Structures are given as structure tokens and as C-alpha cells.
Amino acid sequence: MEPERRSAETRDKILAVAEREFAARGFDGAHLQCIASQVGVQKTALYYYFTSKSALYGAVLVRMLEAFDTRVREALEAADTPAGRMARLLDGINDLVAERPYYAKVLIRLFVDPPPVDAAQVIPLVERLVGRILRFYREGVDAGAFVDQSARHTFQSVVGAIVFHYASGRFGAAVLGVEDLFGARTVAWRREEARRLLLRATLRAHLGPAADGAERPE
Numbered sequence: 001m002e003p004e005r006r007s008a009e010t011r012d013k014i015l016a017v018a019e020r021e022f023a024a025r026g027f028d029g030a031h032l033q034c035i036a037s038q039v040g041v042q043k044t045a046l047y048y049y050f051t052s053k054s055a056l057y058g059a060v061l062v063r064m065l066e067a068f069d070t071r072v073r074e075a076l077e078a079a080d081t082p083a084g085r086m087a088r089l090l091d092g093i094n095d096l097v098a099e100r101p102y103y104a105k106v107l108i109r110l111f112v113d114p115p116p117v118d119a120a121q122v123i124p125l126v127e128r129l130v131g132r133i134l135r136f137y138r139e140g141v142d143a144g145a146f147v148d149q150s151a152r153h154t155f156q157s158v159v160g161a162i163v164f165h166y167a168s169g170r171f172g173a174a175v176l177g178v179e180d181l182f183g184a185r186t187v188a189w190r191r192e193e194a195r196r197l198l199l200r201a202t203l204r205a206h207l208g209p210a211a212d213g214a215e216r217p218e
């Protein structure tokens with residue numbers, strides 16, 4: 001195996017293990033020695049790829065945010081109606097969080113207890129991702145496709161409905177009466193239910209003009 005490929009694979013493995021550890025233990029609870037042992041390298045080898053624990057956490061967040069941005073971009077740039085793109089967006093986010101079972105918990109921990117990461121590395125990605133979705137919703141409102149409500153509150157509602165579900169673990173599974181939130185049938189069920197719920201809350205075709213509220217600041 002070529003050294004460059006071996007190095008890239010080791011870096012990817014470190015990120016995958018770190019993602020799991022940060023999701024389970026948070027920034028303060030995760031230990032580099034534990035991550036290194038699971039990867040199968042010496043702790044000092046981690047510093048070849050990441051200068052510090054904060055840098056490693058930052059890399060985990062960057063990879064996660066880039067994955068979200070790719071799914072969002074694919075959905076919103078599709079040749080479809082606004083309603084069709086909204087459905088693609090909801091399904092794409094649901095499926096990504098289901099495919100990457102630690103993403104939701106990393107996000108919840110990030111919201112509750114922000115780690116000491118380089119803001120210049122993460123904030124531009126967040127602004128690009130959130131801005132892309134807000135512009136899409138506002139354009140849909142202007143086109144008469146979406147209910148005239150706050151794009152920012154709509155974004156919060158979508159994130160809450162999808163991320164909390166996959167972060168809820170055994171509690172969420174018990175509520176649904178299933179063994180595993182990440183089982184294929186449960187993921188498909190959640191995709192359908194979340195899509196139906198959120199489309200009814202956003203599409204004028206579902207709720208009609210009477211659902212539009214007074215003009216609100218964005």
C-alpha cells in the first residue's frame with residue numbers, strides 16, 4: 001500500500017473512532033489514549049495528524065458539517081419543484097443522520113457544551129450550511145410554495161425534529177416500541193413520518209393561505 005494511501009486511511013480511522021468517543025463521552029470525557037488504542041496506534045502518532053485534542057474535535061466537526069452541506073446542496077440543487085426539493089432535503093438529512101449514528105449525539109453535545117475548537121475553522125461551514133437552507137425557504141415563500149413563516153424558526157424545527165429523534169437512544173426506541181432507532185425499517189418509518197409532518201407545516205399546498213401569519217422579522 002502506498003504511504004499516502006495508508007496515511008489517509010489511518011486519518012479516516014482516527015476520525016471515525018474519535019467521532020464515536022466524542023459522541024459517547026463529550027469533549028472533556030474523551031481521552032486521546034483511548035482513541036489511539038482503538039485505532040491501533042501510539043498516542044504520539046495522533047499528533048502527526050492532529051496537533052491537539054481540540055484540533056481532532058475540530059476535524060470531526062468539519063467532516064460532519066461538510067457531509068451535511070453535501071446532502072443539503074444535492075437536495076436543493078435538484079431539478080425539482082420547491083416542494084420536491086423540500087422533500088429531498090428532509091429525506092437527505094434524515095438518511096445522513098441515520099447512516100452516521102454518532103452525528104446526532106455529537107450535535108446535541110455541541111449545542112449544550114461547546115468544545116474549545118477553532119471557530120474560524122467551523123463557523124464559516126455552519127454559516128454556509130444554515131444560510132443555504134434559509135435562502136431556500138425564503139425563496140419558496142416568495143414563490144408562493146411555502147407558508148409565510150420565519151425561515152429561522154422553520155430551520156430550528158427541522159433540526160429539532162430530525163436530530164433529537166436519532167439522539168434519543170433507548171428513550172426514543174421505547175416511545176416508538178422498537179428495538180433500534182437505526183434499524184432499516186425504523187429509519188424508513190421515521191423518514192416517512194418526519195417528511196409528512198414537516199411538509200404539512202411548510203407547504204402552502206397542505207395548509208393554504210389561511211395558515212400564513214402576519215409579517216414577521218426573519
